[in-house]
Amino acid sequence: MSKSYDYLIVGAGLYGAIFAHELTAAGKKCLVIDKRDHLAGNIYTYQWEGIQVHKYGAHIFHTNNPQVWEYVNRFATFNRYTNSPIANYKGEIYNMPFNMNTFNKMWGVITPAEAQAKIEEQKAQAGITDPQNLEEQAISLVGTNIYEKLVKGYTQKQWGRPCDQLPAFIIRRLPVRFTYDNNYFNALYQGIPVGGYTQIVEKLLEGVEVRLNTDYLEHRQELNDLAEKVVYTGPIDAYFDYSQGILEYRSVRFETELLEMENYQGNAVVNYTDAETPYTRIIEHKHFEFGTQPKTVISREYSAEWSKGDEPYYPVNDQKNTEVYEKYKKLAEQQNGVIFGGRLGEYKYYDMDKVVEVALAAVEKELA
Numbered sequence: 549m550s551k552s553y554d555y556l557i558v559g560a561g562l563y564g565a566i567f568a569h570e571l572t573a574a575g576k577k578c579l580v581i582d583k584r585d586h587l588a589g590n591i592y593t594y595q596w597e598g599i600q601v602h603k604y605g606a607h608i609f610h611t612n613n614p615q616v617w618e619y620v621n622r623f624a625t626f627n628r629y630t631n632s633p634i635a636n637y638k639g640e641i642y643n644m645p646f647n648m649n650t651f652n653k654m655w656g657v658i659t660p661a662e663a664q665a666k667i668e669e670q671k672a673q674a675g676i677t678d679p680q681n682l683e684e685q686a687i688s689l690v691g692t693n694i695y696e697k698l699v700k701g702y703t704q705k706q707w708g709r710p711c712d713q714l715p716a717f718i719i720r721r722l723p724v725r726f727t728y729d730n731n732y733f734n735a736l737y738q739g740i741p742v743g744g745y746t747q748i749v750e751k752l753l754e755g756v757e758v759r760l761n762t763d764y765l766e767h768r769q770e771l772n773d774l775a776e777k778v779v780y781t782g783p784i785d786a787y788f789d790y791s792q793g794i795l796e797y798r799s800v801r802f803e804t805e806l807l808e809m810e811n812y813q814g815n816a817v818v819n820y821t822d823a824e825t826p827y828t829r830i831i832e833h834k835h836f837e838f839g840t841q842p843k844t845v846i847s848r849e850y851s852a853e854w855s856k857g858d859e860p861y862y863p864v865n866d867q868k869n870t871e872v873y874e875k876y877k878k879l880a881e882q883q884n885g886v887i888f889g890g891r892l893g894e895y896k897y898y899d900m901d902k903v904v905e906v907a908l909a910a911v912e913k914e915l916a
Contacts, residue, residue, distance in 0.1 A: 559781030561589025593744030611901030626739035701823035
């Protein structure tokens with residue numbers, strides 16, 4: 549009996565939407581489902597008092613890949629927003645990423661040579677020659693003062709573990725610059741879509757059948773019967789009914805409110821780096837689009853331990869979880885007619901540009 553669709557795509561986020569868009573353009577019939585009541589997955593934005601609110605946390609598009617930049621610009625106009633977060637440590641304000649402005653505020657140094665000498669002095673005092681964990685790696689990169697004020701408390705809130713129990717590679721993603729440059733990303737292209745991210749996914753899925761509020765795992769057999777192949781972007785361990793163990797994540801809880809003021813904090817992103825403040829950061833959404841509305845919307849972010857049923861955000865890519873994932877990956881490779889992709893399907897932290905890149909590569913492979 550012939551099936552109604554060529555592809556069932558599980559997840560209406562960026563990966564699934566690109567897959568559906570490209571396959572539809574190639575003449576394939578796709579059905580996209582999502583268990584949420586909206587499109588766009590974690591990049592979903594909605595309007596409140598004329599302000600685009602990033603429901604699942606700040607998303608700043610940045611890439612060095614001209615093909616990826618050209619692709620996303622087909623579906624939205626991007627502004628010139630530059631990610632320049634600031635850190636608030638008990639009322640002291642520092643620039644992020646760590647750069648000469650940070651070093652000057654912390655130590656009064658003026659030149660890169662003075663900053664590097666200060667870091668080397670503190671690294672030597674700490675006796676670190678071969679960093680074995682995040683704490684040692686951070687001190688070797690930026691010295692003890694910056695670690696204590698701007699890394700330690702924030703990171704422990706973010707990951708729910710002491711820094712000396714976290715792998716060193718986590719901190720290596722954080723830029724350290726000996727220039728007076730507050731731009732977090734070194735990417736060639738950077739910006740926010742004017743009018744939010746949801747429109748991108750809506751345009752990608754124009755002409756594609758979409759069913760929201762539909763849980764694939766609850767209705768797996770009947771949904772599988774509809775299509776020749778499945779593109780699965782949900783948690784890979786859930787697909788296999790957690791047979792090899794549960795993969796761990798960090799989750800995030802948001803408190804979002806409308807304030808009767810024009811400007812709350814003067815910046816889109818402010819990180820609270822002391823251990824006592826319960827939230828990790830506050831996002832003021834209007835600043836992503838240089839908003840001039842008379843009101844403002846803020847979101848406080850609270851990092852949380854994840855348990856089954858919670859929204860998974862950040863994979864905990866330590867040795868234990870990596871070993872569990874490798875078992876699932878082997879099972880996935882044995883599945884006929886199922887493609888696993890995206891952040892949850894591959895248990896990997898992906899920036900948005902990488903999602904575009906890997907989705908387009910997966911489509912190309914599929915159509916080859």
